[in-house]
């Protein structure tokens with residue numbers, strides 16, 4: 527790895543100041559993307575700024591009224607062990623236990639997954655389905671970005687020079703709501719999604735009153751498909767209704783062919799994975815009073 | 816080359832200070848600076864798990880940690896498992912069940928399995944396989960490793976309950 531300096535600011539203003547004064551700095555959370563990229567020469571840095579000493583980036587807070595806030599640098603193993611996350615966001619626990627294996631989960635954060643902005647990132651479709659927002663801080667203050675607008679191209683996102691991700695906020699789950707993320711991989715674990723689908727559903731008197739669907743690995747960015755969710759509104763969650771939404775998700779996808787699968791295979795999987803993710807989200811919504 | 820940084824850690828319950836460049840991985844620091852060569856390098860990119868160490872309360876691949884990040888942390892490497900000349904039950908079980916051939920993956924499996932047994936003293940086979948999914952072995956075909964971990968789990972829990980009964 528090319529030589530660089532290391533800084534570990536203890537506060538957000540200090541980190542923002544440092545980032546503003548160092549145009550070639552890179553931010554380090556768990557390093558499971560960054561250190562691989564620095565070692566292979568795909569990225570370079572004069573300074574690596576470790577964000578794990580900044581309190582706001584390391585906290586998990588939950589309240590039944592306002593929901594969940596996850597600091598950008600919180601590693602997956604802390605998220606999966608958190609009692610309120612286990613109770614209220616089971617799909618988030620699942621995703622956090624699928625990113626890499628045990629050792630990767632000891633380091634990898636949701637913030638790093640989002641900021642690395644890979645089309646295949648597993649947590650992003652679920653965050654979109656859950657209606658999550660990203661809190662960003664920079665030289666001109668703070669702003670909030672809906673997660674579905676965050677990624678702009680493979681490896682690229684809305685963060686302006688000098689900005690960093692502070693935390694992710696997920697609203698409190700509505701009564702009778704459920705969410706899920708499912709990915710298709712040829713192995714049982716430690717693999718990159720061929721296609722992934724995230725879904726959330728809210729039921730009122732047995733009828734769908736809110737639904738959001740997003741996909742991974744089928745477009746240059748994680749793909750939010752609002753039309754697929756809208757098609758479910760005011761419908762009972764029948765197999766035909768879920769299948770119709772799955773077809774809309776499939777039509778929105780623009781996958782490529784690569785070593786993991788052809789475009790045609792991925793398009794087929796879009797419908798299959800969306801339907802299964804919806805079935806699981808509906809089952810959870812029916813259980814969740 | 817950027818200036819070397821002083822890092823203070825606890826390694827296998829002993830205070831250890833070392834100097835390293837910020838770009839050096841914890842794996843390089845353990846092997847080349849501190850001289851603890853039990854931890855092995857396989858892939859260098861987080862996939863094979865041969866460089867697994869315990870860092871604080873969880874396990875990590877030390878090739879994807881900077882040495883400077885270990886400042887103030889406590890680390891356990893494979894050298895910390897045995898008590899003097901008495902092998903750890905996992906080490907004994909790996910020998911008895913022929914859970915190694917070339918042995919390069921073994922230190923990583925031992926540290927990962929030790930963390931598993933601390934969290935789940937009697938893990939199911941499925942739990943064990945998922946927990947160890949970040950550790951690759953080119954020689955054994957995994958079954959013997961899984962059996963060794965389960966045998967060690969039984970050994971550790973029996974010794975503990977016998978100890979408690981006395």
Ligand SMILES: Cc1cc2nc3c(=O)[nH]c(=O)nc-3n(C[C@H](O)[C@H](O)[C@H](O)COP(=O)(O)OP(=O)(O)OC[C@H]3O[C@@H](n4cnc5c(N)ncnc54)[C@H](O)[C@@H]3O)c2cc1C
Pocket residue numbers: 552553554555556557558559560561562577583598599624625626627630633634635636637638639640641642646647648649685689690691692716717718860861862
């Ligand atoms: C063996 C292995 C298996 C993997 N398996 C999976 C998998 O199954 N699914 C999956 O989705 N990913 C997987 N990954 C990729 C990676 O682990 C995840 O993307 C992880 O969530 C990244 O988080 P991190 O904290 O390690 O990020 P880092 O590597 O620290 O950072 C990632 C990027 O985000 C930037 N960044 C970090 N923090 C901030 C911040 N606060 N503000 C702005 N920018 C920031 C960094 O500069 C870098 O560009 C795997 C990686 C490895 C090595």
Ligand code: FES
Pocket residue numbers: 855856857858859860861862863864865866867876877878879
């Ligand atoms: S050498 Fe670290 S995971 Fe392979």
Ligand code: FES
Pocket residue numbers: 914915916917918919920921951952953954955
């Ligand atoms: S014993 Fe050779 S790689 Fe596992």
